[in-house]
Amino acid sequence: MKVKCRINGENYETEVEPRLLLVHLLRDNFNLTGTHIGCDTGHCGACTVLMDGKTVKSCMVLAVQANKAEIMTIEGFSERDGELHPIQRAFAENHAVQCGYCTPGMVLSTHFLLMRNSNPSDSDIRNAIEGNLCMCTGYVNIVKAIKSVAASREPDGQSLENR
Amino acid sequence: MVRVWRIVETMATILKSKKRNVGKSVVRIEDRRLTTGRGSFVDDVKRQGTTYCAILRSPYAHARILKVDATAALAHPNVLAVITGEDVRRLSEPVSPYLGAPVLHYCLGVDKVRFVGEPVAAVAATDRYSAVDALELIDVEYEPLPTVLNPLEAMEETSPKLFEELGTNVVWHKRFEFGNVDDAFERADIKFSHELKLHRYTSTPLETFVSTSWFNTGTRILDVWSNTQQAGIMFKYLCRALRLPGHRVRMRVPADVGGGFGLKCGGLPYITITSLLSMKTGRPVTWVETRSEHLTAQGHSAAGVFYIEAAATREGELIGLKIKDVEEEGGYLTWASIHNVGKLAGINGNYRVKNIVYDGYAVATNKAPAVPNRGIGKKGMNFIIERTMDRLADELSLSRVEIRRRNLISKSSFPYETPSGQVYDNSDYERLLDRVLEISDFASFRESALRKAGKEGRYLGMGVTLGIEPGTVNFSYHSTGDAMPLRSGAAEGARVKVESTGKVTVMVGSVSNGQGHETAIAQVVSDELQVDMSDVTVIGEFDTFTSPWTVSSGVYGNKFSALDIGAVIMATRKVKEKMLLIAASKLRTKSENIVIEDGNFFAPSAPDAKMTIGDVADIAYNNLLFLPHGLEPGLEAVHYYSFPEADISSGKGKVRSFLTFASSAHAALVEVDAETGKVTVVKYFVVDDSGNIINPMIVEGQIHGNVAAEASAAILEEMVYDDGGQLLSSTFVDYLKPTVKEMFDIQSEFIPTPSPFTILGTKSVGDGPAIPVLATIASAVEDALSPFGVKIDSMPLTPEKIRNAILGAKRNVAGIPREDSEPDVAARRADLKQT
Incomplete structure (x- = not known):
C-alpha cells in the first residue's frame, strides 16, 4: 500500500506492507532513528511522535494510518537556527537525560503539554509524561526540567512553541 | 628582588586562574x-544488506528437545538461514564464560531446555516481520519434564535435575569461616536467628x-556491534565459541x-547466534x-533465601554471624556462584563484626537465569546485615539507630580490613548517619503525633540504614567462587592525543x-x-581493533572513576610531559620551569614568551626539526592503569575483591494503608x-x-511464575515499572x-545508592506497622503481602479486624464465585 505523508515539513512517499508499524516506517524506511522502541506494547513512550499535532505512540499506529498525516519526530524539533529548543536546553541543564533513550519521547510529550497548557501544575506535568517511562533518572530531574521551561516563559504568556 | 616578587605574583595568578572543571x-x-x-544506538545504524534475526524460544520450563524441523521455515521466500541446536553443536563451542565448571551451555538449547524462553532456533530473513513469521514454520517436538522452581525444593535429592550429568541442582557450594565463630556464640549474651x-x-x-x-566474506573478519557492558570479558569467549x-x-x-544496570553484561549467546x-x-x-x-529470558536480579544466626553482647555489639545463603540461579548457569561471592565480599557491611561463617549455595531452578542487576549480590549482602541490625535492636529493646552506632567501624580505624579481606579506604559512617537523621528530621518524627498510628487507617514509619558500595572488581575474587580462574586484577586503557591542531582526542576501553x-x-x-572542555573530544565508542582495552574493559562494577579516570590521567600526563619538553626546548629553559595556563606554555620568569598548545603541537607534527634532540614526533600516549591495591585470592574466601568503598546512609519515610496494604514512599533521604x-x-x-x-523493586516489581514455570509478568502490563x-x-x-x-580521591558511584534501599524500606514499613507487630522478612512489599501480614499479626489494633475475625479467604473466594 502507498503511504504519503509530511514528516518534519518534508514530503515522504513509499510502498509498505499493510502491517508495517509507523515506528518501523520512520526508523527503517526513512532513517529517522531518533524515535526509539522500548517495549513493543505501547507502555514506554520511547516511540512518541506528533501526528497531526497530537502525541501518538508510533508502535501503536500502522504506517498506513499515517497516510496524509503531518508528523513531527524529534529530528524536526530543534529551533530553525540549529539551536536547541528551550525544552531540550532545559533537559540538558537540569540533567534530565542519562542514557537518553527515553529523551526524544519525553521531549515531545513535554512539547505537547506546553502547547496546550502554558502554566502546568506539578500534577499536569506528571499526567502529561505518565506514558513515558524512564529507567535512569527516577523522573526527578525530568519534572524539574519541565517546570523550569514553564517558569521561563515570556511574561505575555506567549507559548515558546508559537514563537 | 623585583624579579622574585614578580615570579611570586605570577604564580599566585596562575594558582587563582587555574582552570578547574572537576568538581x-x-x-x-x-x-x-x-x-x-x-x-547513535546499535540499531540506529544500518549496514548494507542488513538482514534481521528472530529467535524461537522454549514454551516449556523443562523439556527434552526431540526434534527440530526447520524445512518449512527455510522454504519461506524471505528467509536466508535457520540455525538449530544441532547446528550450533556442529558449528560452535559452548558459550558459558563465567563458570569454570561444571556445565557448558551452547547459544541455543541442545537436547534440553531448562526455562521458558530459552532459545531453541534462530532465523535470518530479509525483513523483521518475515523473520518472526518464519518462527511459526519451525516445528519443534518436546518431551516435557517435571520442573522445579523453588531453590529449597531443588536442593532435595528427589527433585528433578536440570543438569542430569551433575546429579544435583546445587551447582556450587562452599563454606568459609572468618575469625572464631564458635567462641563468639559461646560468649554471647544474646543469640537469635531469622530467615x-x-x-x-x-x-x-x-x-x-x-x-x-x-x-565480511572478503576480509574474512567478523564485525560485531552490540550494546554489551562487558566486551572485554566476552571477546575471548566469542572467539572460542565461533572457532575464530x-x-x-x-x-x-x-x-x-x-x-x-547489569542486564547487558550477558548477551554472549545472542552475539554468537x-x-x-x-x-x-x-x-x-x-x-x-x-x-x-527481555523480561522472559535475559535474566533477573538474583533471588535468594538467607538463614541468619546472630550472636551479640548485651551492650548490643554484634560479635558473631552464621549465614546460609541459598542463591537461585535459574536454568542457565552463566553467573553461577558470582552472586554468592559478591555478597560474601561485603557481608559485614559498615560494621565491625569479625566472626563470620558464610555457607553459600548456588542452586539451579527452571527459571530465567540470575544476572547482575545494579550490583552483583549486593542487595542481598546489605539486606542480610541491615535487617539483622534491626532485629538485634528489637531483641535488646534498643533504638535501631543506636544499635548501628554501637557497631559502626569508627572513623579512626581506616584503612580497615574486613573479615573477607576487603580494605575499606576511608569514610565517616557516624557522620553520614547523623546527617541523614538530621535532614530527614528523624528525631522529631519519632516524637511527633504523625507517627501515632491509625489516622484513617494510614500508618507512617521511618527506616534508617547504611550501606557500602564496592567499586572496581578485582577479578581474583571470582576464583573464590571457582569461576573464571584465568584472570586476576583490574585495569583499563586510555589513549590521549593532542592533535596537530592543538585539540585533544581521548579514547578509553569502556x-x-x-x-x-x-x-x-x-x-x-x-x-x-x-584547556577548554570544548577543545577535548572524547570518542565514546569501543572497538577491539582501535581502543586501548583489557579484559576489564566495559561499563560495570563501578570501576569508571578509579580505572578509566586513572588511565585517562596517566596518559594525559605522559603527553603533557612531552609537551613541556618541546616548549622548554623552544623557550630555552628547563621543562620543570614551564607552566601551562589557559592553553599557554611559558616560564613564570619570562611570562611574555608564550607558546600555545597549538604551537607545541605544530612542532610535534610539522616542524620536526625544532623537536628536542632525540624526541619522537607526535603527541600521543596510551596508558593501561592497573589498580595498585589488587592482590590474588588466598583461596579461603579472603581476597581484596573490590578496591574502593563508597558508602551512604539512607532514610525513608513511608505510609502504609492498612486497609488496602498499599505502601507509599513519602520521602527518601541519602547522605553519600x-x-x-x-x-x-x-x-x-x-x-x-x-x-x-x-x-x-521493594513495593511494585516482582517476576511471578506459575506452578509450571511460565512467567506471568512478561510485559510492562504485568511487570510494574514506576511511572512519574x-x-x-x-x-x-x-x-x-x-x-x-x-x-583523584574518587571512590565510585553507580549501583551504590541502590544497594541499601530494600532494607531501608523494609525497616520503614516494619516501623509503620509496629502497632501490629508485623515483621518484614521478605520482599517485595505488595499490597497482598502487607494485608496478609496485618491480618496474620498477633496484636489487635482498634478498627482492624484480626485474622480470626476475618472470613477465610478461600471461603470468601467461594462466595464470590457463587455470586
Missing part, C-alpha cells in the same frame, strides 16, 4: 545529541539487547547505549530483543551507559592540560560519601535513579572523604 556540575557533552535524537528472602525483579534498560554481526582467531573478530559498542547466522549468509544480521524476550563518561573524562583532561566527585550533578542523578529503581506518578521526593547530600587509593 563542577558541568552540563553534559552528550546531551546535545541525545535531546535532538542524533544519538530472609529476596525476590526476582529487574532493572529493564529501556533499550533492549541488540546484536549486529557481519562476517582473535585477529579476525572485531567487537564494537557504540557511544550511546540505552541503559544497562547473530554471528553464526552471518557466517552462514555472509550478510549483516541484526537481532533486537523484544521487551517480552563506553557509557548513560553515566556521562564523555563529560567526566573531558572535565578531567581539560583540567590536566588547562563517594569520595571526591567529578560532576556532582551526574552523581546526584545516579542517586535519584538508583533509589527510584530499588524503591520500585509513583515517584517521590528524593533529597541527597554529599559528605566526601577522598579515597587514598585513587588518583
